[in-house]
Structures are given as C-alpha cells and as structure tokens.
Amino acid sequence: MGVKMDINGQPLEPEELQDIREILRQYKAHDLSGLPRRPTFKDPRINSGFVCNEEIRKRALAKAKADPRATGGSLSSLIELLLWRFIGSPEDVIEDQVSEE
Numbered sequence: 001m002g003v004k005m006d007i008n009g010q011p012l013e014p015e016e017l018q019d020i021r022e023i024l025r026q027y028k029a030h031d032l033s034g035l036p037r038r039p040t041f042k043d044p045r046i047n048s049g050f051v052c053n054e055e056i057r058k059r060a061l062a063k064a065k066a067d068p069r070a071t072g073g074s075l076s077s078l079i080e081l082l083l084w085r086f087i088g089s090p091e092d093v094i095e096d097q098v099s100e101e
Contacts, residue, residue, distance in 0.1 A: 036082050038072050039094040050079070 064078040
C-alpha cells in the first residue's frame with residue numbers, strides 16, 4: 001500500500017492516519033442530510049404510520065440514534081428528513097434557524 005504522505009509530501013504518523021479516518025467516518029455519517037445539522041421543521045405535525053422491512057427499520061433506527069445531530073435521533077425525524085430531501089428540500093417548511101442539537 002505504500003507510505004501515506006501529507007499535502008507537503010511528509011510521511012504521516014499512525015496517529016495522524018487514525019485522525020483522518022475518524023474525520024472521514026464523521027463526515028460520511030453527516031453526509032446524509034448534506035448539512036452539518038438537520039433543519040428544524042415547522043408545525044403542525046401529523047402522526048403517519050408506515051410498513052417496511054424489519055431489518056431496514058432496525059438498521060435505520062440504529063443509524064438515526066448513532067447520529068442525532070444529522071438525523072434527529074429518531075426514526076420519525078429521519079423519515080421526515082428523508083421525505084423532505086425527496087421532495088426537493090423546500091425551504092418553506094423549515095424554521096429560519098438550523099437546530100443546534
């Protein structure tokens with residue numbers, strides 16, 4: 001695989017490689033929404049039931065809980081975010097401020 005170099009052509013230390021891996025892991029986890037924090041959606045809200053594959057639900061819930069800043073931390077918040085992205089991320093349904101959770 002060879003020696004990994006920094007932008008100045010210097011070899012990276014093992015700790016630096018680990019830091020880069022962690023930064024990439026965090027970036028990929030937050031990339032779902034395209035924003036560092038998920039938007040706050042306006043009221044009113046409505047409870048909508050849905051049916052899906054059990055394993056998909058389990059994995060989606062685990063991912064939502066693992067990254068509450070990007071997903072909202074719950075399956076409902078994640079679904080709301082995904083639906084919002086699916087319909088083109090309209091700004092008229094979000095609050096002026098981005099959530100600081």
